[in-house]
Amino acid sequence: MKRIIIYIISAISLIACEDDVDVKDLGIEPKMVLYCYLSPMFDTTSVFLSNSQPIFSSETNDLAVIKNATVELSNNGKTWIKCKYDNIKERYILTKTDFPILEGKTYYIRAKAPGFKETISSSCTVPFYRNIELKIENKESNENVIETNISWKDYAGESNYYSFSVYEIYETFDYMSDEMFKDLYTYYIYDSETGSYIFSDEEKDGYDLSVKTSFDNEKSSDTILLSINQTTKDYYLYENSLNNYYLSESFFGMVEPTLLYNNIKNGYGLFTAFVFKTFQYDIKNNKIEAYIIP
Incomplete structure (x- = not known):
């Protein structure tokens, strides 16, 4: 699972400061980071939830899974079903039986947790699988x-x-x-x-x-x-922005911030969906046929 990284490189090479900067004084509040990938092909929908990385830190230790949140999914934006937290997987879970995912349908997600002022939310539409030659x-x-x-x-x-x-x-x-x-x-x-x-x-x-x-x-x-x-346009934009982040990270001394695409209101992350079909490719005979995953 990919995680969101908010990474700003500041070039302050000529001025030395004796006092530490308190992030709270800048009015920066922690936000939740949510990742969820819907698919009709999955037996379970999983939601990953963590806190945002402090703006002046690149330490992964500053990130933590949020275990005490209320995470809910809806297929109409009105009736909500609460996800159960799985301690082993460190994910919020809903089974296919409790919450089926269908092609062409729009789904909604929201989450709130102690210590975070705002409820985060998003929506996405599951694409139809289109047969292609x-x-x-x-x-x-x-x-x-x-x-x-x-x-x-x-x-x-x-x-x-x-x-x-x-x-x-x-x-x-x-x-x-x-x-x-x-x-x-x-x-x-x-x-x-x-x-x-x-x-x-x-x-x-x-x-x-x-x-x-x-x-x-x-x-x-x-x-x-x-x-x-x-998959969806949101996923396309997110992956392209992630690729740009990795490219810019390799250049030392950049001043401009590198931002990842985000479709989570009041938070960070990605709520998206995809469908897929698996094929078996016979290399020697150059033949393709549908494959049923056992």
């Missing part, structure tokens, strides 16, 4: 990497946002226990030319879209599991 064309390959081109036809008449996840299962031998066990290796596909890993049909509605990328194949697997994720 996926094509994979292998360009080059060596022992560890397969260079490939992924193309698909965009679903016309609406804004669409896509990402691709790869799942590979490796068998590893543990010498301590003298046993074989399986590792699940997961990563997002990114465009080798642009560095993007989430894609929009902006100005390309209904057109063919493509990504030049590569598959890791260290174990020389015959098949790869590939998920097509279709």
